Amino acid sequence: MILLSGVGKTFRGRDGGRVEALSDITLRVAPGEFVAIVGASGCGKSTLLRLVAGLVPVSLGRVEVSGTLVSEPRADTAMVFQAPTLLPWADVLRNVTFPLRLMGKATRTTEDEARVLLAKAGLTGFETKLPRELSGGMQQRVAICRALLQQPRVLLMDEPFGALDALTREEMSIELLRIWAETGAAVLFVTHSISEAVLLADRVVVMSPRPGRIADVIQVGLPRPRDFAQEGTPAFHDAAQRIRALIYAKKEAAHGAA
């Protein structure tokens, strides 16, 4: 579904300096697979999603989705940005339907489907509210609904639950898994939370910084459907421990070198 081979990304700063954000990233995500990405701040996670989304071009290597080279944003790819990024002039319902309307893919049922999604996200009764009338967490849930409504084959999520409180986060995680199981999209999910990565993903990509590389990929062997009861199991702890070890090993190596 998603294929990155030997991908590198170097940004040219305005002062002429170069920032190597990503280097030698090779990763294959199967259709219907849920892959989480964890790593320190600034190690290129958002950049990686932008490359797959076709929003920025690669400097090296190639990115493919469904066997074709990604050179521009695709209709079957949806992205949840790190910030909610809602249209300030449009109410919740029109924000959620905006991509489909923009792409001319809205149908008579689009609005009803949007209402169903909003209900699942606990936003019933807020359909006609403006973004500034919502809390940060509610705005982020609207942004998640907006991406899900597109029924993407590839779903890119950049810390989508970052602005949510712990309780809503758990609810949304389980809801996301349920919707994902129905749609069978390939998901790339960036998070700072190791337990969230383990709970959600089939595989967890651990990245190391400067330049961003894949340190290792951890298989999560937990059975599906997942729920929070699994957080107490040895398999969960084992996966979380291995991820943590990778992240801290990298930190220590960096400190040792410095």
Added chain:
Amino acid sequence: MARPNLTGPIAVILLFVIWEGSVQGFGIREFLLPAPSVILSEAWTIRGAILNHTLATLQTVLLGFAAAVLISLPLAMAIASSPVISAAIYPLLVITQSIPKVALAPILIVALGANEVPRVIVTFLVAFFPLVVASVAGLLAAPPELIELGRACRAGRVQQMLRIRLPYAVPFVFGGLKVAAALSVVGAVVAEFVGADAGLGYLIQTSMAFFRTPLAFAAVVILALMGMTLFALVGLMERVLFPWSTSSQTNIPAA
């Protein structure tokens, strides 16, 4: 939002009271500074003529304002959509702004005849520039994240302009519209000073020629009211048509 704010009206009434009192108290001569009561009574005696002058000026103002809106918004979109167009057009705009409109008016009247057309053009020239500048600023103010959202939704340049940049610019555009509304009145009067046989600007000139100062003052007061009313109407239109815009304006400094 404190709705019934009476500070403004009270200040205006107070000004008129002090004005009346000073003129009466110090015995200021009428052709220098007429008292408000004299202005009112003189104007009342020729109220029919004043109404006609007011309507003549209002017509010029509205036509000039409408031309400014119709031309400024597409122009602003063209400027905002391409650095090349922007680099080509902006110097021309600044040149039109550097020419004093009073100097331009007689030339236009010779070229186009002593009719409504040159007056509307002068009004337009005075009013459109701040509207273009404010609109361009608004169109370029859309945050990069929203532009990226549009790109992710495969929006082309036209869609990006119409579906993202233009709505985002609404508070800015209305800031420009308010300035343009007030300036339209200025432009119309400037044009009438130079070539007109009706209108409040014409009334001011003829009144002063015959030392009928109270009539000139009456025309000035009506012009002020006209500007204020247009300004308020633009604000009202913004609140009715774009209810999300007015309150966000407290956060976005309109240019």
